[in-house]
Amino acid sequence: MPSPRRSVEGRPLGASASSSSSSSPGSPAHGGGGRFEFQSLLSSRAPGADLTCARLRASESPVHRRGSFPLAAAGPSQAPPPPLPEEDRMDLNPSFLGIALRSLLAIDLWLSKKLGVCAGESSSWGSVRPLMKLLEISGHGIPWLLGTLYCLSRSDSWAGREVLMNLLFALLLDLLLVALIKGLVRRRRPAHNQMDMFVTLSVDKYSFPSGHATRAALVSRFILNHLVLAIPLRVLVVLWALVLGLSRVMLGRHNVTDVAFGFFLGYMQYSIVDYCWLSPHNAPVLFVLWNQQ
Numbered sequence: 001m002p003s004p005r006r007s008v009e010g011r012p013l014g015a016s017a018s019s020s021s022s023s024s025p026g027s028p029a030h031g032g033g034g035r036f037e038f039q040s041l042l043s044s045r046a047p048g049a050d051l052t053c054a055r056l057r058a059s060e061s062p063v064h065r066r067g068s069f070p071l072a073a074a075g076p077s078q079a080p081p082p083p084l085p086e087e088d089r090m091d092l093n094p095s096f097l098g099i100a101l102r103s104l105l106a107i108d109l110w111l112s113k114k115l116g117v118c119a120g121e122s123s124s125w126g127s128v129r130p131l132m133k134l135l136e137i138s139g140h141g142i143p144w145l146l147g148t149l150y151c152l153s154r155s156d157s158w159a160g161r162e163v164l165m166n167l168l169f170a171l172l173l174d175l176l177l178v179a180l181i182k183g184l185v186r187r188r189r190p191a192h193n194q195m196d197m198f199v200t201l202s203v204d205k206y207s208f209p210s211g212h213a214t215r216a217a218l219v220s221r222f223i224l225n226h227l228v229l230a231i232p233l234r235v236l237v238v239l240w241a242l243v244l245g246l247s248r249v250m251l252g253r254h255n256v257t258d259v260a261f262g263f264f265l266g267y268m269q270y271s272i273v274d275y276c277w278l279s280p281h282n283a284p285v286l287f288v289l290w291n292q293q
């Protein structure tokens with residue numbers, strides 16, 4: 001059964017021509033130019049204004065404008081325009097979200113370009129680029145994977161092995177999820193990035209989300225939860241993650257939103273790892289197999 005809102009918007013536009021006279025384009029109700037968009041936001045709160053605004057929005061819709069004249073221009077002898085197709089009605093009020101997203105994107109690009117001060121040797125902070133690249137390696141997947149495998153091979157306690165096995169699972173899960181999202185979103189890296197990264201996978205030509213940021217958030221949360229560290233070391237771990245994230249933008253590898261989402265994703269990944277925590281009780285095969293090596 002159609003909702004009341006649908007039945008109003010679904011009515012043919014000419015069906016209530018009497019009320020259209022007070023809201024022709026250019027009249028105060030219409031507001032002229034692009035102001036009707038703002039009115040359309042208000043109309044959702046004003047009972048009874050729906051019909052008028054739906055008509056106004058329809059007459060200004062680019063789809064509608066292409067093939068017909070606005071209502072005021074149409075004489076009484078002209079046939080009323082046909083009702084809007086469903087997809088147009090769903091799209092009547094897209095502008096607020098659209099504008100908000102486009103503004104966020106513009107701010108993101110502008111800020112990322114401004115912060116990309118180590119993007120090249122000749123950039124304003126080009127002299128710290130080698131340091132930033134060192135930081136980049138500290139958050140790369142290969143050292144973390146090899147380091148974890150090495151520690152696993154040297155570990156002689158069940159507790160240590162359990163933690164390291166879960167760290168390995170976390171790192172692999174992270175690689176998989178980041179590759180999946182990068183492949184789906186396919187956001188290009190910033191134009192000012194130089195593609196001179198240490199070992200990359202094919203999806204690493206894409207930038208959303210930052211794999212270094214996800215790893216930084218995941219690994220630091222993992223370490224803080226499973227290693228007993230003195231406070232200064234705990235602070236250092238958090239600082240490392242934050243500076244690594246910032247360095248991705250400074251190197252020009254990423255936009256700010258890639259890193260922000262990367263931190264969020266890495267943080268959530270830890271929750272998944274914690275929830276699926278592998279232990280000799282729920283994954284005995286893994287532990288027995290490793291023990292035999």
Ligand SMILES: CC(C)=CCC/C(C)=C/CC/C(C)=C/COP(=O)(O)O
Pocket residue numbers: 140141142145175197198199200201204206207209210211212213248253
């Ligand atoms: C087992 C396996 C598939 C290992 C691959 C390790 C590897 C090459 C990871 C890529 C790490 C990387 C370059 C990520 C890109 O980080 P962004 O922060 O630039 O997204």
